[in-house]
Amino acid sequence: MTTVQLRLEQGWFTVCATARLAPGRGVAALLPDGRQAAVFTDRRGRTYAIDNRDPFTGAYVLSRGLLGSTPEGRPYVASPLLKHRFDLETGVCLDDETQTVQTYLTGRSSWF
Amino acid sequence: MPHEHLSTIVVVGHGMVGQRFLEALAERGAAGRTRVVVLCEEPRPAYDRVRLTSYFTGTTPDELGLVPADFMRRNAIELHIGDPAESIDRAARTVTARSGRTFPYDTLVLATGSFPFVPPVPGKDLPGCFVYRTIEDLLAVEAYAKTATTGTVVGGGLLGLEAAGALSGLGLDTHIVEFAPRLMPAQVDEGGGAALLRTIENMGLTVHTGVGTREITADDDGHVRGMTLSDSSHLSTDLVIFSAGVRPRDQLARDCGLAVGERGGIVVDAQCRTSDPAVFAIGECALAADGRVYGLVAPGYDMAETVADTIVDTGERAFTGADLSTKLKLLGVDVASFGDAHGTAEGCLDVVYSDSRSGVYKKLVVSRDGVLLGGVLVGDADAYGMLRPLTGHVPPVAPEQLVLPAGLGGPALLGPESLPDDAVICSCHNVTKGAISACSSLPEAKQRTKAGTGCGSCVKTIGTLLPRSGDGGLCGCFARTRQELYEIALALRISSFTELLDGHGRPAARGGEGCEICKPAVASILAGLGNGHILDGEQAALQDTNDHFLANLQRNGSYSVVPRIPGGEITPDKLIVIGEVARDFGLYTKITGGQRIDLFGARVEQLPAIWARLVESGFESGHAYGKSLRTVKSCVGQTWCRYGVQDSARMAIDLELRYRGLRSPHKLKSAVSGCARECAEARSKDFGVIATAGGWNLYVGGNGGASPRHADLLVQDLTDDELVRLIDRFLMFYIRTADRLERTSVWLERIEGGLAHVRDVVVDDSLGICAELEALMAAHVAGYRDEWAETLDDPERLARFVSFVNAPGAPDPSIRFVPERGQIKPELPLLTLGATR
Known part of the structure; x- marks a missing residue:
């Protein structure tokens, strides 16, 4: 099976089996230092990870937002609370560029 | 990796495909961020070679131009006119031009096009022999024709007939020599060729089929005097145009060791990448991944987009083949072929209409189960704009009706509204009906989608799709309203968001993720059509x-x-x-x-x-989380209340259990009051019921909240059954026609005809849809879990x-x-x- 991994300072961190990610939706992951990441996959199978905290409300909910893509094809997640959109590749809020959430490098590993 | 090659891109060739590639770069925002150098052999920038012949009917070379005035400057592109590439050094990654200048590249794009094939017959280079490919060729033919009385075109294909038309237009006695047994052998079948032949001969041209050219003979001055054909007959002519097909211009690629096909063409993969990963080839010079060389502009454009996408964008695009449909007006004769024109599919059937008096020949190829596979139209190709997009679909009328002339009950019946939304209207630029319908005018459609700017054969069809008022689309992904999407999903039994987005979304949104607006709206539509549990499968990701x-x-x-x-x-x-x-x-x-x-x-x-x-x-x-029925509030009613005239609590329970789980454009609230005192506040609800001595009064379109509205009386003194049936119809009509997040109060104000119209529809069944509305509700009730x-x-x-x-x-x-x-x-x-x- 394959797993989704996040790149943390100390190395790759396994989040879950790839199959746990449904295209267009996210999951939250608890990181070793207590922080939370929101991990997504899109319908093309690309994975993204950003910080789970919505800076506009302080709630840890970004993993529960809906994925979308801009007409230019940039993937984003819309926060389920006040619907601010965050670019999944850069973490920049598309509706207020002063706000950015951390992004994580993602990868997949497989073993048999 | 994106952005890998964004340093210097050198484009060799500035024809239609080369220009399209530059536009594709500019559209992706790449042209300004990188150095783009273009080497152009001809003495003028890219022009519309497809419409070349229109030069002879008054179109000036400038009018054929394809490059907007400040395009190069605005996008910081260096265009070197009349300075073709002479050699490529792949090791050093440089291109040397004829002027001696050398240009380094990170990415090289070959768009060198093709050259006319001239059969190796004696005399082929005599003064008076021409080819027919560039504006300069036409200028030369035009000048030479002034001293000629007879002209002959070698080759009876598309371009050959165009050239023959041009010679005829210049006043020459014109002959066509075609080796195959019929004209346009690649496009039309025997019947179509015969119809074409009759029409062309009626115009005074002489056609020689089934013969080749053996030799071009000269007069004493060394100018063309005539030709000897393969049957040893002699043809007197002052001018010869060779139009016997084209060959890929792959010499540059051969010289630098790139792989080329056995019969020519630079070998490329689905991303149009050559055997050198830094070098791409597009258009007629490329031997595509499917092993074909495409001589039409539309596939070339597709390749140009593919390479632009590969170099600077997602890299998801691929070119794996193309549709070879064509429609031309040759010598005033409409000729079109599309899809499987020759009926090569197994078990397919022909439907043929042929009228030799008027030179009209139409053949449609259909599969045994009625799918239109292709066709040939000669003499009357008006239906092409409709038929080609229908290819691959079962036409809405019988195929024999599609080939009959309009006066005989034929295709006049068939309007563009009968086309599916994903039908490609402009095949040059691969623009669908959906994309065109989203525009409000022809200029807008041309600018935004490029539709109609290639061969132009689709402009008439585009016109019938326009204008439409405003955009009014659901969101950035769909140009259609919620109501339209509902109807599409219902009619086409669409059960997934991606199917709807990829088939009926705005072109730029197709293949994308959708957005936070359309996903829940479509989820609601699909749920309202009874397509399974909302946590299942793909729907799970939409909510x-x-x-x-x-x-x-x-x-x-x-x-x-x-x-x-x-x-x-x-x-x-x-x-x-x-x-x-x-x-x-x-x-x-x-x-x-x-x-x-x-x-x-x-x-x-x-x-x-x-x-x-x-x-x-x-x-x-309780579905408090859904855009669905919330609650049917009630008073205790007649059972306990001394004023009550009906059992309002029972009715409220019945209604709530009937409509629970019903997905709708917005939340639905209801209430039932047991008497006119209205303790349940039914008139502030989407549908409210108030008991009367004679039964129930039904009110609709009420709202509390930020913009309160008292519900309007729809019908009074209903029995229990009548009440339920009317609410069934009302709710389904609302679900079917309301916009996203449009409460009944707003919907009732917006909908044309307002309350009276709603009453006409749901009470008097003016649209004849009540049985369907009731059936939809019955399905909901039966399917509730x-x-x-x-x-x-x-x-x-x-x-x-x-x-x-x-x-x-x-x-x-x-x-x-x-x-x-x-x-x-x-x-x-x-x-x-x-x-x-």
């Missing part, structure tokens, strides 16, 4: 978080839970269960305005356990109810509560906007 977790998200990331209490009637035992559940899970409880109880403060992972308790005690989902009970029975669905995917049992430490008035309230996090790490 906003409330529908996803079947609960209502609150500001701190916790959820609230609302069990259904139909009509607001509840037994003491059930009331106790709610109290116990709230106590055991530490939830905050509040009575809602809809006569039920809301339980706040549940974490995601608690929801299944909470609901297990509730379902066990006979509760079911409690979403929470189903979820608890399904381990797969339950698996998503965790705070953390990698720590399923762990509670979310960010959700904390503090006490207030004997219950809990969220401990709200400190907001530190701007201090994100």
Whole structure:
């Protein structure tokens, strides 16, 4: 099976089996230092990870937002609370560029 | 990796495909961020070679130009006119031009096009022999024709007939020599060729088929005098145009060691990459991944887009083949072929209409199950714009009707509205009906979609698709309204979001993710059409978080839970269960305005356990999280109240149980009052019922909230059955025609004809749809399942109810509560906007 991994300072961190990610939706992951990441996959199978905290409300909910893509094809997640959109590749809020959430490098590993 | 090659791109060749590539770069924002150098052999920038012959009917070379005035400057592109590439050094990654200048490249794009094939016959280079490819060729033919009386075109294909038409137009006695047994052998079948032959001969041209050219003979001055054909006959002619096909211009590629095909053409993969990963080839010089060289402009454009996408964008695009449909006006004769014109598919059938008096020949190829596979149209190709997009579909009328002339009950019946939305209208630029329909005028359509700017054969069809008022689309992904999408999903039995987006979304949105606006709206449409549980399959990803977790998200990331209490009637035992559940899970409880109880403060992972308790005690989902029926509020009615005239509580319960779970454009609220005192506030509801001595009065379109509206009386003194039937129709009509997030109050004000129209439709059945509306509601009622009970029975669905995917049992430490008035309230996090790490 394959797993989704996040790149943390100390190395790759396994989040879950790839199959746990449904295209267009996210999951939250608890990181070793207590922080939370929101991990997504899109319908093309690309994975993204950003910080789970919505800076506009302080709630840890970004993993529960809906994925979308801009007409230019940039993937984003819309926060389920006040619907601010965050670019999944850069973490920049598309509706207020002063706000950015951390992004994580993602990868997949497989073993048999 | 994107952006890998964004340093210097050298483009060799500035024809139609080369220009399209530059536009594709500019559209992707790449042209300004990188150095782009273009080497152009001809003495003028790219022009419309497809319309070359129109030069002879008055179009000036400038008018054929394809490059907007400031395009090169605006995009900082260096265009070197009349300075073709002479050699490529792949090791050094440089291109040397004829002027001696050398240009380094990171990415090289070969768009060198093709050259006319001239058969190796003696005399082929004599003065008076021409080819027919560039504006310069035409100028030369035009000048030479002034001293000629007879002209001959070698080759009876598309371009040959165009050239023959040009010679005829210049006043020459014109002959066509075609080696194959019929004209346009590649495009039309024998019948079509015969019709074409008759028409062309009637125009005074002489056609010689089934013969080749053996030799071109000269007069004493060394100019063309005539030709000897393969049957040894002699043809007197002053001018010869060779139009015997084209060959890929792959010499540059050969010279630098790139792989080329046995019969020519630079070998490329699906990304149009040559054997050298830094070099691409597009258009007629390329031997595409499917092993073909494409001599039409549309596939070339497709390749240009593919390479631009590969170099600077997602890299998802590929060129694996193309449609060879064509429509031309040759010598004033319409000729079109599309799809499987020769009927090569196994078991296919021909439908043929042939009228040799008027030179009209039409053949459609259909499969045994009625799918249109292709066709040939000669003499009357008006239907081409309609037929080509229908290829691959079952036409809405019988195929024999499609080939009959309009006066005989033929294609006049068939308007563009009968085309599917994904039908390609402009095949040069691959623009669909949906994309065109989203534009408000022809200029806008041309500018935004490029439709109609290639061969122009589709302009007439585009016109019939325009204008439409405004955009009015659902969102950035769909140019259609919710109502239109509902009708599409209903008619085409579409059951997934991606199917709807990829088939009926705006062109730029297709293949994308959709957005937070259309996903829930489409989910609601699909759910309203009874397409399964909302947590199943792809639909699971469309719901906003409330529908996803079947609960209502609150500001701190916790959820609230609302069990259904139909009509607001509840037994003491059930009331106790709610109290116990709230106590055991530490939830905050509040009575809602809809006569039920809301339980706040549940974490995601608690929801299944909470609901297990509730379902066990006979509760079911209250759908407080959905755009669906919330509650049917009621007074106690006649049973207890001394004023009541009907049993309002029973009716409220019946209605709530009938419409529970019904997905709609917005939430639906209702109430039933047992008398005119209206204690249940029914007139502030989407549909409200007030008891009368004679039965029930039905009110619709009421609203509380920010813009209150009293509901309007639809019909009075209804029996129970009449009431239910009318509400069935009303709700389904609303669901079918309302916009996204449009409450009934707004819908009733907006819809043309207002209340009177709604009454006409749902009471008097003016549209004849009431049976269908009732059937849809019956299907909903029959298909209702409690979403929470189903979820608890399904381990797969339950698996998503965790705070953390990698720590399923762990509670979310960010959700904390503090006490207030004997219950809990969220401990709200400190907001530190701007201090994100």
